[in-house]
Amino acid sequence: MVADRTAVVTGGGRGIGQAICIELAASGADVVVADIDESAMEETKQLVEDEGQRAVTIKTDLQQLDDVQQTIDEIFDIFDSVEILVNNAGIAGPTRLCEEVTAEEWDQTIDVNLRGPFYMCRELLPGMKDQSYGRIVNIASVTGKRPLEQRLPYATAKMGLLGFTRTLAAEVGEHNINVNAICPGSVYGPRIKRVFEEKAEATNQTYSDIRKEAENASARNELVSRKDIAQLAAFLCSDNSTRITGQDINVSSGKVMY
Numbered sequence: 710m711v712a713d714r715t716a717v718v719t720g721g722g723r724g725i726g727q728a729i730c731i732e733l734a735a736s737g738a739d740v741v742v743a744d745i746d747e748s749a750m751e752e753t754k755q756l757v758e759d760e761g762q763r764a765v766t767i768k769t770d771l772q773q774l775d776d777v778q779q780t781i782d783e784i785f786d787i788f789d790s791v792e793i794l795v796n797n798a799g800i801a802g803p804t805r806l807c808e809e810v811t812a813e814e815w816d817q818t819i820d821v822n823l824r825g826p827f828y829m830c831r832e833l834l835p836g837m838k839d840q841s842y843g844r845i846v847n848i849a850s851v852t853g854k855r856p857l858e859q860r861l862p863y864a865t866a867k868m869g870l871l872g873f874t875r876t877l878a879a880e881v882g883e884h885n886i887n888v889n890a891i892c893p894g895s896v897y898g899p900r901i902k903r904v905f906e907e908k909a910e911a912t913n914q915t916y917s918d919i920r921k922e923a924e925n926a927s928a929r930n931e932l933v934s935r936k937d938i939a940q941l942a943a944f945l946c947s948d949n950s951t952r953i954t955g956q957d958i959n960v961s962s963g964k965v966m967y
């Protein structure tokens with residue numbers, strides 16, 4: 710589906726990003742993993758190579774433009790072109806009321822979730838335009854579509870990411886570059902476990918109450934798997950989705966339907 714393509718996946722060291730790297734590799738792409746956590750990327754590298762594809766890992770802090778530019782230079786020292794970008798890296802930010810959020814927490818949450826995708830697109834778009842081909846997938850959230858109390862910086866960033874997706878899609882469509890967003894619901898894994906634990910503490914409920922509440926909030930009464938997200942990402946990165954652009958697609962077991 711994406712044979713002979715080179716894909717860059719931010720935050721591919723673990724979680725959803727790792728699943729996306731594996732799915733893209735299984736579909737025939739070589740994968741560049743750009744993540745701030747150097748040690749986490751080793752496992753992803755091995756898993757991509759197990760699929761018979763080339764894997765390159767580059768330590769990148771998406772909050773730093775210099776770092777992103779250096780990463781792009783390193784990529785083009787190795788590969789002639791990049792066809793696919795998955796802006797997956799994100800952080801949950803604080804679970805607190807607006808007036809208890811620090812300026813540093815606000816900046817960091819907006820920077821990783823929103824400025825990171827901007828930097829990556831800014832640096833990779835000229836090459837995509839030159840080759841008249843690009844597939845960009847932004848991993849947003851259902852929290853980009855409806856409020857989530859006590860998660861103001863995260864919700865603001867993900868809502869911004871949907872506006873970014875639509876506006877960029879309109880800008881670059883004529884260059885055969887598609888830009889779409891995936892909005893996961895609660896994806897089971899270590900990150901959501903942490904989020905549930907923090908919410909339990911913030912609201913004086915038990916962990917299992919919070920988890921049940923999240924499951925029951927969806928039509929299917931279940932959380933989502935990383936592979937669910939990865940399969941849609943691989944489809945949106947392929948030539949089977951050519952006329953889908955500027956969209957935000959929920960993978961939420963029916964938690965959000967708009």
Ligand SMILES: NC(=O)c1ccc[n+]([C@@H]2O[C@H](COP(=O)([O-])OP(=O)(O)OC[C@H]3O[C@@H](n4cnc5c(N)ncnc54)[C@H](O)[C@@H]3O)[C@@H](O)[C@H]2O)c1
Nearest residue numbers: 720722723724725745746770771798799850893895896900
């Ligand atoms: N897990 C969920 O339930 C869920 C739900 C909706 C949306 N999402 C979104 O999916 C994406 C992936 O989430 P996840 O659950 O796999 O998270 P995760 O915490 O398991 O993985 C995130 C990855 O991003 C990397 N990262 C963090 N800060 C970085 C930075 N400054 N520069 C480069 N890399 C950085 C981390 O090292 C990590 O490898 C995020 O954008 C998240 O907001 C997740």
